[in-house]
Amino acid sequence: MYDPLVDANPGRAQPHAPSYWADTAGSPVADDGPVRGNEDVEVAIIGAGYTGLSCALHLAREHGVRAVVLEANQTAWGCSGRNGSFARISGGRVPLVALIERYGADTARQYFNEMRQALDTTRGLIRDGNIDCDAQPDGVYKVASKAIHVESLKREMGLYNDLLDYPARFVEAADLQAVHAGAESFGALHMPDGFSMHPLKLAWGVQRMAREAGARVHTGSPVTAWTSSAQGHRLVTPGGVITARKVVVATNGYTSRQLHPALTGRILPVHSQIIVTRPMSAAEKQASLPGADCMFDTRNLLFYYRRLPDDRILFGGRSAVNGRDAENPLHRERLLAALCRKFPALQGIDV
Template structure:
């Protein structure tokens, strides 16, 4: 593993010596796209976008294509160096970790419907960008399964399926355990909720394709240009990089889980960076494939500390889940061992499988476990989006287009009212990681209890996602 030592709660920005992560995606993605080099000397622009991942690149694309505004993107390292180039590759109807039942309980049915529509628009928006840019990103057929890891989770999953059908009219369906034959085998598959929409791809290829499309419309993308200083003079934002200065009337912040707590005081402690990791096995033989994932669809389970996985086009198993608490601990081999043990427990057919790749990255979790896209109060033309909680491949692209809309002077009107509110700060920021440790232990104990139940009468699990 070559996980980067950068920790957004500790460091100002990724050090120049930090290399690109050695992911499976990078190994098959081919050469990186052309860019505009690091910022040199002084530059004046209408809009500066901080962050060269899905949201930042999507914002730059939309500004240029839809509003005639040629923005520049400031990326600390290389294009999609953060989670946009490291993630689990699922573009689906998602955008956070609050389950729909809880969302409706907290915000009401109308807000729930509106948010579902935003998520559906987000997925269709990714499809549209892939078509427009003719992006070759190894798109796989649609189909997403939320798999009941334990017997005790089945009834809750059935109720969640009914909620999608009855509330928003979406044709999710429940698949009983016997119906998973030829789709998902192993020890932790007791039924599943199936979404007909949602696909997987090479996420790094997708990000690079969006970069090429944005530059085609006139946006400029500057790697190795972290913002190391930010002041405002006379209504103009002065963004200092190691080799230059950008003066911008408006700023979009799209750094999400990689947002340094020191970037801007108004943004500090509004998200918790959570480390997620992925392993990729060596190519499986026919027997291993048949005994694990005969289907190539997107899969995630109902654990509190959930796992997500799929079979890759070349027959490898991609398997992801939560990891270290701090960046300093990210390279500890015990985290790799934890993932390998979890994969083999879930799929006994892979008891002898070896692992060729191991990497990780930071996802962003807000206080309400939902994303946000808002004008930062008191900052004069600063707009920020993020908080996808590890489910943002499609929604981050969507948020980027909404950030562009807002920076262009338009109003983002949505019935999902929570989206455009400033996210609440975490209380006692110095103890965020301690709280995370406690939360992990609670969820692990809950998963252990659920695994021991034989009956299907538990309703708590659908709040894990």
Template sequence: MKQLSMWEATSNEKKQRSSLSGNKECDVVVVGGGFTGLSTAYHLQKKNIKTIVLEKGSLGSGASGRNGGQILTGFIDSMSSLAKRKGLDTARQMLQMSLDSIDLIERISKENEIACSFNRSGHLYAAYKPTHIDWLKEEQEVLERDFNYKVQVIEKKDLQAEIKSDFYHGGCIDENSAIYHPFNYVLGLAESVEKLGGTIYENSEATQIIKAPNRKVIIETPEGRVTADHLVIVTNAYSGNLHKTISRSIIPVESIMIATEQLPEELVSSLIPKDRAVYDTKHMLYYFRRTPDNRMAFGGSGRSLSGDTAPLYQKLKEGMDTVFPELKKYKAEFCWSGKVGFTREMLPYIGQLEDGTHFAFGYAGHGAAMSTLMGNLLAENILSENNGKNPFEKNDLRPIPFYSQHGKVVGLMKYYFKVKDAIS
């Protein structure tokens, strides 16, 4: 298996971008070249706000270029649970935002002719245990009654029309979800930013924030500096020490993926005939889909404490073969991993800190959808076009308490499963 994101290996042509050197000035400096940062720059440039994006590695080298490409409705927590936690009106607003986020990606892709294979083919949330069907039905009722939102729950006997596998016991279909080639979306969004006059520097790690006179901010990189009126930090699960308040509020959780070699067209289209994004109710979930070039891209949870990742990918391949026995004889050609950002509430956060820094992060596995919308909202916040009145707005980030107390990884995983157990 090649240790490389299949999305990067199969992407459209990528142009080289230089790193920052010397002194630059702009209205807004955005740190982080993933979906959130590029979307922020895109929406600012649309209003002629001069924006510079600084990316530590190459564009999409964080989660945005290495995810499952599943643009899903909703959040990691169910809408019925969110209604209990946050109140029905707020939960309704949240659901609407998740639907808006998918529309926004579709619109941006169309308007800018981004060749990212966007396909609104819906998702299948597959039931790992027979009892999970009851829960999916209850959720379906709540969605219809309280949210006026329709999904379809199907039993095991009807599952073959959706997925050629005996592994699951039914599932829930939502026609509003979509899939895309995430790396191509990154590349297309970046080019759109540049067409609008924005500037992007790769291999340009922001290493220091300096407060400058006239309420300006200076961001230093190894070979340059940017002076700007506003600072946006959107480094999500890849946050280092640049801004401790932000990085200490994010829980990075490793997720791993494999992709098969290219499969015969008839086989791959028989496995997921409607091209759904599929994810399941298993505690350590699987998520998978067909790719535009006829592979199976299959993801799961996993982190190697020993540093030897080969057994993890092998186990994931075995998992894929259990779901789809017909794939046993095909090789996994690519394997890769990445970090998913969580918050202590398992909901995204967006806002502005007292020191003026704008941030958005923590999409908990739903960032393929929400991050583009968050970029738009960050741009609106900077332009004071909204009143910060969205349910994810936070201005008082509180650090995750165990950061200073325990070994980082073990502490994070314990916290993650504690929260996950609490909400599932």
């Protein structure tokens, strides 16, 4: 598994990692293939995940800039194509109460509103591009995995209601069983905004929109050298050199330390892994996740999970510390054990 703290680069034209998403996405949309020859452009974007593709689309739509996107492997090869599939109001791991204490109520409101706008942008992309990405109805539950977490969730609900004027609500344990059965479900904070989708289909849909707007997306085109001068930025790829007036780095947790000196020490990847069960029987579904909403729990190293449209359960959480250990079967076993603790009826289920 590529890890920028371990490996020099992510490779070239590597296939998507084996995953449920890659297996169920269907045929990829067209791209522009590898770079062939040298070219001068106004904006080059490194990375064809959500950030790079959305940037290219909005530059074309709002500024008339036809950007060139350079992707080392395949579109959404990184976490944009293999993630937990949730689009929700989220901006990090700082709890709302800590955000208010640290920065004040006004800043917390602005931050929250910006996160809501980000979610609306995602909704707008799916709507405007008619992207068929299996988007599910809204609904997010933050589930109390221990009884002692209930009161803090109720206090959090109060902050959403009173400070942010947002209609979060607390769901008692008995009522929660209708959507989240099993153990480790002592109540939940419900957020009415947030949905799940097929992440790789979403990325392919945004790529199609970006190319229709005039952007180009070159896959199999890793940036192997980057120098800057008064004439612009010189990006070397195996197929040619792109000279750009401006460069957008959209490589997220996959940013190599060797990409550019200004990026050294700025990225700390956090690994997460996901298992997907076989399709459940009606009885197993009723005893685990009768609802299809987005779920995550109150653990510090949280688990996130949902029932997929084909009645499988997707279950994810933190895993290896670095890429060298990512293939260790211990991480898969730990996720499966955690899944069965939450939902004892699934003991022994294949993943």
